[in-house]
Amino acid sequence: MSILVGKHTKLIVQGITGGAGSFHAKQMIEYGTRVVGGVTPTRGGETFEGKVPVFDTVNQAVKATGANASVIFVPPPGAADAILEALSAGIELVIAITEGIPVVDMLGVRRVLEAMQAEARASGKPVPRLVGPNCPGVITPDQCKIGIMPGHIHKAGHVGVVSRSGTLTYEAVGQLTALGIGQSTCVGIGGDPVSGMDFVDVLELFQADPDTHGVIMIGEIGGGAEERGAQYIKEKMTKPVAAFIAGTTAPPGKRMGHAGAIISGGKGTASAKIDALVAAGAKVAPTPSDMATTLQSMMS
Amino acid sequence: MGDPPRQGDVYVMREGCSPPGPTLATVRLVKIHEYQGKQIFAKYGVPVPKGYPAFSVAEAETAAKKLATETGSPVVVVKAQIHAGGRGKGGGVKVAKGGASEAKVLAEAILGMQLVTHQTGPEGQKVKRLYIEQGLEMVAEMYLGMVVDRDSRRIAFMASTEGGVEIEKVAEETPEKILTVYVDPIVGLSAFQARELAFGLGLMTYGKETVAKFVRLMSALYEAFTKEDCSLLEVNPLAILKNGDVVALDAKVTFDDNASFRHKAWSDLQDKDEEDPIELEAAQAGLNYVSLDGNVGCLVNGAGLAMATMDIIKHAGRAHGVAPANFLDVGGGATQEQVTKAFSMILKSPKVKAIFVNIFGGIMKCDVIANGVVAAAKELGLKVPLVVRLEGTNVELGRKILSESGLAIQAATTMADGAKKIVDAVTGGAK
Ligand SMILES: Nc1ncnc2c1ncn2[C@@H]1O[C@H](COP(=O)(O)OP(=O)(O)O)[C@@H](O)[C@H]1O
Ligand SMILES: [Mg+2]
Numbered sequence: 001m002s003i004l005v006g007k008h009t010k011l012i013v014q015g016i017t018g019g020a021g022s023f024h025a026k027q028m029i030e031y032g033t034r035v036v037g038g039v040t041p042t043r044g045g046e047t048f049e050g051k052v053p054v055f056d057t058v059n060q061a062v063k064a065t066g067a068n069a070s071v072i073f074v075p076p077p078g079a080a081d082a083i084l085e086a087l088s089a090g091i092e093l094v095i096a097i098t099e100g101i102p103v104v105d106m107l108g109v110r111r112v113l114e115a116m117q118a119e120a121r122a123s124g125k126p127v128p129r130l131v132g133p134n135c136p137g138v139i140t141p142d143q144c145k146i147g148i149m150p151g152h153i154h155k156a157g158h159v160g161v162v163s164r165s166g167t168l169t170y171e172a173v174g175q176l177t178a179l180g181i182g183q184s185t186c187v188g189i190g191g192d193p194v195s196g197m198d199f200v201d202v203l204e205l206f207q208a209d210p211d212t213h214g215v216i217m218i219g220e221i222g223g224g225a226e227e228r229g230a231q232y233i234k235e236k237m238t239k240p241v242a243a244f245i246a247g248t249t250a251p252p253g254k255r256m257g258h259a260g261a262i263i264s265g266g267k268g269t270a271s272a273k274i275d276a277l278v279a280a281g282a283k284v285a286p287t288p289s290d291m292a293t294t295l296q297s298m299m300s
Numbered sequence: 301m302g303d304p305p306r307q308g309d310v311y312v313m314r315e316g317c318s319p320p321g322p323t324l325a326t327v328r329l330v331k332i333h334e335y336q337g338k339q340i341f342a343k344y345g346v347p348v349p350k351g352y353p354a355f356s357v358a359e360a361e362t363a364a365k366k367l368a369t370e371t372g373s374p375v376v377v378v379k380a381q382i383h384a385g386g387r388g389k390g391g392g393v394k395v396a397k398g399g400a401s402e403a404k405v406l407a408e409a410i411l412g413m414q415l416v417t418h419q420t421g422p423e424g425q426k427v428k429r430l431y432i433e434q435g436l437e438m439v440a441e442m443y444l445g446m447v448v449d450r451d452s453r454r455i456a457f458m459a460s461t462e463g464g465v466e467i468e469k470v471a472e473e474t475p476e477k478i479l480t481v482y483v484d485p486i487v488g489l490s491a492f493q494a495r496e497l498a499f500g501l502g503l504m505t506y507g508k509e510t511v512a513k514f515v516r517l518m519s520a521l522y523e524a525f526t527k528e529d530c531s532l533l534e535v536n537p538l539a540i541l542k543n544g545d546v547v548a549l550d551a552k553v554t555f556d557d558n559a560s561f562r563h564k565a566w567s568d569l570q571d572k573d574e575e576d577p578i579e580l581e582a583a584q585a586g587l588n589y590v591s592l593d594g595n596v597g598c599l600v601n602g603a604g605l606a607m608a609t610m611d612i613i614k615h616a617g618r619a620h621g622v623a624p625a626n627f628l629d630v631g632g633g634a635t636q637e638q639v640t641k642a643f644s645m646i647l648k649s650p651k652v653k654a655i656f657v658n659i660f661g662g663i664m665k666c667d668v669i670a671n672g673v674v675a676a677a678k679e680l681g682l683k684v685p686l687v688v689r690l691e692g693t694n695v696e697l698g699r700k701i702l703s704e705s706g707l708a709i710q711a712a713t714t715m716a717d718g719a720k721k722i723v724d725a726v727t728g729g730a731k
Contacts, residue, residue, distance in 0.1 A: 150661065
């Protein structure tokens with residue numbers, strides 16, 4: 001087993017004829033992912049790489065292929081619309097890779113998603129999920145890779161990885177594999193202010209997955225998602241969790257980028273997150289080089 | 301739908317300081333001047349005083365004369381236009397009671413001054429534009445602010461009776477004085493939410509007309525926020541006039557840069573004088589740049605890795621005064637030209653005593669990084685120690701290119717190893 005993606009996953013690629021979409025579609029196929037179709041409006045009827053059928057709409061693609069997952073490489077102006085189209089077509093797992101979607105668009109998507117999830121729960125149907133946007137994707141090593149992560153650094157095994165940062169996910173995976181520790185599933189939830197799955201949602205799945213024996217959780221300063229994750233770990237999680245929070249040494253009072261920082265309550269600072277995680281029984285890696293060894297020390 | 305105003309929820313908006321939400325600078329936010337913000341307000345029906353921008357003393361005088369005829373009152377306010385708040389306290393906002401001649405004298409003093417506020421830093425910001433505005437007499441100053449709240453996934457609307465002063469202080473010292481409502485983007489701002497803030501602010505003291513005007517103003521602001529793709533919108537102060545009118549006396553508007561594709565007008569609103577020239581140079585090359593106070597130049601891919609790299613350098617170098625001087629984040633899809641550009645920018649920075657290249661290639665291929673680094677170093681010369689840690693896609697090829705380049709490169713196996721080598725390099729401990 002694993003979470004979210006595996007041998008059962010039948011994937012369509014939205015934006016398959018674009019630059020990023022076609023490049024990564026090829027990589028995913030090479031890795032062994034079952035890419036059953038692509039969607040590019042007005043390009044329906046073509047075939048990608050001589051074998052993958054392209055459709056005009058997600059609905060058509062789902063009817064023809066029985067796809068149950070979609071990955072989105074549509075550029076920012078149409079990305080939110082593409083997510084809504086996938087959800088509306090009944091896709092259970094939507095993974096949005098696109099970086100740079102306006103936050104106002106994602107506010108709307110998020111509310112639609114929440115409404116659909118509530119409806120699905122009430123009627124006992126599978127709950128639709130969104131991962132991302134602005135994320136590397138999801139991979140279950142040796143079974144299914146959806147997204148842009150380098151497949152070769154992974155190794156099948158029993159550690160779950162969940163992260164807000166793309167490159168830090170690779171960093172954690174690289175460390176695990178170097179120690180000979182494999183991964184069950186690695187989930188990049190993305191760094192955008194408004195997105196789909198949160199730490200809590202992924203931790204719940206890892207806790208329920210018999211093949212996941214421990215988890216690395218990688219957070220960043222800002223927002224309250226890590227604190228909510230810590231709360232879940234405290235109340236429900238029986239598996240060991242090693243964590244890392246990036247930005248511990250970000251100088252307060254220093255302008256970084258052009259943003260106005262919004263700090264809510266005592267939340268959002270690195271120390272508040274680390275304190276919450278430690279209080280929940282997680283171990284926090286002192287440096288980003290110690291993520292895998294920290295988990296290893298908890299598992300042996 | 302919409303939560304009641306929650307008291308004690310602190311939102312500190314610190315313009316120009318502290319890291320934004322998640323990252324070192326993945327989100328570029330577009331800032332504009334007060335007068336431009338007010339032009340947007342006016343478009344959506346938010347009441348603002350009459351005013352004209354001025355780029356010279358002569359223009360300022362003409363504007364003051366024009367305002368006097370239009371409003372029938374000689375009182376005008378001369379306001380420095382810089383992208384930082386706290387201008388009033390710093391001497392950048394002055395009232396001319398005596399009409400155009402006095403406005404001229406004030407304009408002479410303010411235009412060209414180095415204005416220092418709590419948001420500019422000690423070096424201040426040179427004033428190159430003025431806004432000449434109708435002077436209004438008010439009976440109260442309120443605060444209004446809007447921001448996307450990532451935790452509730454709603455637009456938070458904040459209000460306080462403590463307007464006109466530093467809202468950061470209010471948030472810290474008396475957070476109960478900030479009222480907040482959360483607007484569901486699907487239904488938009490409900491009238492009851494606006495009323496809750498109106499009554500919470502005690503606007504009934506000024507009459508029920510004022511309550512109604514405030515509700516209309518809030519709904520116009522909400523429309524402006526969503527239609528114009530703002531990420532931050534502040535009115536401080538929102539003035540209550542003697543006749544019960546509510547008017548936005550200040551406007552701070554920041555756009556969500558992700559939405560620039562549907563706002564062609566934004567590029568005209570940009571004021572290059574307000575931007576850090578190095579950041580601008582990086583942005584034009586499609587790179588993220590962050591300037592810090594240390595001595596190590598860093599080339600990384602991804603904001604999370606940038607922050608983690610900073611953490612590990614500081615961890616290893618704290619006792620030795622070693623810290624990052626800057627970060628160039630080449631992101632995921634950079635070309636070799638972009639990498640060359642990024643590395644050249646680091647090489648040219650006088651603060652840099654050693655360089656750390658820390659790359660975990662996903663889409664970013666290690667050979668592209670290596671070629672870019674070599675090209676820049678060959679062109680400009682490598683005068684400081686260079687530590688390189690490469691991992692991920694095409695790593696073997698990348699390492700080969702570096703080792704065959706003839707450059708003096710110290711290879712690092714892990715981030716920790718790289719940080720240690722960088723500390724040794726800066727402190728002269730390297731063999
Ligand atoms: N048009 C105006 N009429 C009267 N007073 C004004 C006007 N504009 C600003 N002021 C006063 O000057 C103060 C500072 O101006 P403001 O625009 O808020 O700049 P800042 O926030 O940068 O200090 C305001 O709090 C207000 O009291
Ligand atoms: Mg103000």
